Amino acid sequence: MDMTVQPQSTLRPIDLGGVVLDTPVILAPMSGVTDLPFRRLARRLGAGLVVSEMIASWAMVRENDTTLRMAEVADAGGPNAVQLAGCDPDAMAEAARIAVRRGADMIDINFGCPVRKVAVGQMAGSALMRDEVAAARLLKAVVEAVSVPVTLKMRMGWDHQNLNAPALARIAQDVGIRMITVHGRTRQQFYNGVADWAFVRTVKDAVDLPVIVNGDILTVADARTALSQSGADGVMIGRGCYGRPWFLAQVAQALCHGTEVPDPDLESEKAIVLEHYGMMQEHFGPRPGLRLARKHVSWYSAGLPESAAFRAAFNRIETVEEALDAITAFYDRQIAQGAVRDPRQSRHDNAEQAHAA
Ligand SMILES: Cc1cc2nc3c(=O)[nH]c(=O)nc-3n(C[C@H](O)[C@H](O)[C@H](O)COP(=O)(O)O)c2cc1C
Incomplete structure (x- = not known):
């Protein structure tokens, strides 16, 4: 390299x-x-x-x-x-x-x-x-x-x-x-x-x-x-x-x-998503935190296998505990399967929708 x-x-x-x-x-x-x-x-x-x-x-x-x-x-x-x-x-x-x-x-x-x-x-x-x-x-x-x-x-x-x-x-x-x-x-x-x-x-x-x-x-x-x-x-x-x-x-x-730093592996990414989710709950409180974190979780998961189904289910979750469990289960499945992210499904694709929101 x-x-x-x-x-x-x-x-x-x-x-x-x-x-x-x-x-x-x-x-x-x-x-x-x-x-x-x-x-x-x-x-x-x-x-x-x-x-x-x-x-x-x-x-x-x-x-x-x-x-x-x-x-x-x-x-x-x-x-x-x-x-x-x-x-x-x-x-x-x-x-x-x-x-x-x-x-x-x-x-x-x-x-x-x-x-x-x-x-x-x-x-x-x-x-x-x-x-x-x-x-x-x-x-x-x-x-x-x-x-x-x-x-x-x-x-x-x-x-x-x-x-x-x-x-x-x-x-x-x-x-x-x-x-x-x-x-x-x-x-x-x-x-x-x-x-x-x-x-x-x-x-x-x-x-x-x-x-x-x-x-x-x-x-x-x-x-x-x-x-x-x-x-x-x-x-x-x-x-x-x-x-x-x-x-x-x-x-x-x-x-x-001049140093190339690779993307975090899925274990590290999972830790970052959970940390981010926790920070949002703490800052906004459970209800708004739950709602506002959805787009971030959607962006994090983009390009991973079965992420569309995960997002659809995740966006219906109503409690913080369930949300944390769902994130953990999703990433654990990806890690166990040695999943590779599809770079064509960029996280950026949703940008315009997000800005319009
Ligand atoms: C969802 C969203 C919200 C934005 N809000 C602001 C803002 O509050 N202030 C600002 O100066 N620019 C805002 N912008 C513009 C960005 O700061 C940036 O100039 C623009 O997105 C182009 O950079 P990018 O292609 O790296 O996103 C916003 C852009 C997006 C997508």
Whole structure:
């Protein structure tokens, strides 16, 4: 096996001023997915940075209980970013102050969310990419409100006629943003088409800031290609972590140290699924925990023999004890049979359905 990586793919630590990302391999913010249990697990397994689900600034300012729980940070031991969305600079500034008081090491601002309610209704998310003056005012307000690094996540632009990510990146740099992540799609693409990693180079060339490339990174080879096409300083991975929170560590090991790390064997995977399930019960309580964990269990089991039947039965289970028994029995059967995962049935296939949910 080739144990080396291409020189242009070697990642180096990123110093954001006060916060250092030792391995710039970042878990993407994903509403309904990157809750605290998932972030804790990804961190424990080797993510270089974890980012909260998008938090609405107005809800944060009202100190809404559910929102504060969403913004809770993983334990000490690595940087935690809280991502904020909103259109009112004062509310965003106040929300950032609250997040930092509650332990955030970094604040990320969302200019990427294409969801209509977020993007258009309130002029937040990717809609802010259409108004560079409002965008600058908002970014500046947050940077001035907190002493921790503030970062920005955006798409390439609203549509292919308005690819203004490089211009916005310069604006962001001027007001003190420390790092920029670009998802290589436009807002109008939603999740259609493929991420344009080469476009990210135009953002990298426009600023002196670290730039992170995001979108459609599903393998270590994808991460290498995304980095060499974009010239970016790190990668952010979302759907590629569905059912495999260890993927970030595999990418980090390959791109930072040149080491190929195999997937965990089924015994280790079973332990991770049970650990994840337990964390979700603890965090959300039995009923919501049961419901919210279903998609994760479905992603973990994808590609294993008889996983469709397992998922159908699992989704009808109503108690935590039964659920734990079902996971254990499923994996024990796979282990006893020496099962091999079918790589064609990717965990990522369900991504769009999950996002629509
Ligand atoms: C279910 C889901 C929820 C998402 N929620 C957020 C979010 O809260 N904030 C954000 O900036 N992006 C969000 N995104 C976008 C991802 O962070 C990422 O930019 C996008 O999925 C492309 O990366 P990927 O191909 O590695 O998944 C979400 C994506 C998905 C699939």
